[in-house]
Amino acid sequence: MTVYFLCVVLLTMGLYCLVAKKNIVKKVIGIVIMDYAVNLYLIIIGYKTGGVAPIIEADMPLSTLERFVDPLPQALVLTSIVIGLGVMSLMVAMCIRLYEKHGTFDMSVISKLRG
Amino acid sequence: MANIAPQLYALLVFMVIGSIVAIETRNLLSAVISVSAVGFALSVAFLFLGAPDIAITQLVVEVLVLIILIRGTILLDNTAVDTHRDTLAVVTSLIFFGLILGFGAMIFGSRGFPEFGEPVMRVSKVYVQTGLPATYAANIVTAVILDFRAYDTLGEATVLFTSILGALALLRREGKVSREEVVAA
Amino acid sequence: MKGMTLIVKTITDFVAGFIVIFGAYIVLYGHLTPGGGFAGGVIVACAFILLMLAHGADVAFSKLPEKVAHVMDSAGALAFLGIGWFGLTAGFFFMNTFGRGEMFKLFSSGMILPFNIAIAFKVGSSLFLVFSALAIFRRRSFRAMIEDELA
Numbered sequence: 197m198t199v200y201f202l203c204v205v206l207l208t209m210g211l212y213c214l215v216a217k218k219n220i221v222k223k224v225i226g227i228v229i230m231d232y233a234v235n236l237y238l239i240i241i242g243y244k245t246g247g248v249a250p251i252i253e254a255d256m257p258l259s260t261l262e263r264f265v266d267p268l269p270q271a272l273v274l275t276s277i278v279i280g281l282g283v284m285s286l287m288v289a290m291c292i293r294l295y296e297k298h299g300t301f302d303m304s305v306i307s308k309l310r311g
Numbered sequence: 312m313a314n315i316a317p318q319l320y321a322l323l324v325f326m327v328i329g330s331i332v333a334i335e336t337r338n339l340l341s342a343v344i345s346v347s348a349v350g351f352a353l354s355v356a357f358l359f360l361g362a363p364d365i366a367i368t369q370l371v372v373e374v375l376v377l378i379i380l381i382r383g384t385i386l387l388d389n390t391a392v393d394t395h396r397d398t399l400a401v402v403t404s405l406i407f408f409g410l411i412l413g414f415g416a417m418i419f420g421s422r423g424f425p426e427f428g429e430p431v432m433r434v435s436k437v438y439v440q441t442g443l444p445a446t447y448a449a450n451i452v453t454a455v456i457l458d459f460r461a462y463d464t465l466g467e468a469t470v471l472f473t474s475i476l477g478a479l480a481l482l483r484r485e486g487k488v489s490r491e492e493v494v495a496a
Numbered sequence: 497m498k499g500m501t502l503i504v505k506t507i508t509d510f511v512a513g514f515i516v517i518f519g520a521y522i523v524l525y526g527h528l529t530p531g532g533g534f535a536g537g538v539i540v541a542c543a544f545i546l547l548m549l550a551h552g553a554d555v556a557f558s559k560l561p562e563k564v565a566h567v568m569d570s571a572g573a574l575a576f577l578g579i580g581w582f583g584l585t586a587g588f589f590f591m592n593t594f595g596r597g598e599m600f601k602l603f604s605s606g607m608i609l610p611f612n613i614a615i616a617f618k619v620g621s622s623l624f625l626v627f628s629a630l631a632i633f634r635r636r637s638f639r640a641m642i643e644d645e646l647a
Binding site for chain 3 (some may be wrong): 363364366367368371372374375377378379382383410423445447448449450452454456457458461464465468469472478479482483484494
Binding site for chain 1 (some may be wrong): 314316319320323324326327331333334339342345346349351352353356360361362363364365368369372375376378379380382383384397400401404405408411412415416419420423425426427430432434436438439440442443449450451452456458460463464467470471474475477478482483
């Protein structure tokens, strides 16, 4: 139970960094930390005590199939990691454009409306 | 295989401490490097949890995240972080996050939630038993993402395509000025 | 963008080809050992990004021009969809209709091998393109800022 709780603590810290920091790059770092926490949580849910990786070898006894960890969350996380990379590159592109237009990374300066 | 809980706790505590360093430090370069340290520890944690596919992918993706973050933002001259803080936002967020943590503790301690180490595996039992005879693929995770659930992989390819297209469209310079700049460079 | 020192360039010349071969191995044996199209595609993109970082954008674009990378990107996505349509002829969408082959061999398990190759092309060229756009944008923007200050 404590393992799940530490995952939620990691997610909460990423969320705090996203909300309470002013620098845009810190916000991107917060989103990256939240990504890690969610992927870790999904893999931890699928873990079986004394489990082995779900890869069948040629000379394996049939009883090892009972000891496989859950392959379904791993399939979901595999695509989620690469999607996280794509979305993070989009966010960094936005950071660069904002810096070029406003000259700073500070969110309170950028979010003022100008006439 | 022996009980992995001590190693997993150690890695999780390391990740929490690394995230605290990444959030609170003032130098942007240190923050980016701390986040990458968290990512590498995550890859080792995936190895302990019996997911070698995911560990390989997380490792190489982490290297690219580090390169893109450093390349995109650190070489701009603004490495200092603005320091005056907004107490209302911080206090409100801390109250709400305390509520989230309390709610999480209530759920994870309740009786309906499966224990750590005993997954439910109602659908995966079918995948594990019939993976090799049905698809002849020895890697069950590949059989799941490319045969049993190939439609989800199509969705993932679409999302990746769209996000990279968005990033390329944002970083475009229009007009003839760019070509002269490139020739003169 | 400029390259790096001579030591980095020499090591890159030795190592970049092996990285591409390793990435291709992880893609092709994705249905037998851990790996698959996503990890292998990212590794192949890392090889070309290493070329760009060590030698500069011109050498990297002479090995893999930008138009070719765009075509490979779109071709990978269309090939994934096209192979899925092919399964429609024998049943439902994405049904695995190619021959199964023998177990534990390279050319086995039907459509999974073409899927892995298509995904590797798509992911690899996408990530190379986005990194090259970031790097080149840096160079142009810096030059524009300097010229604005001098003018």
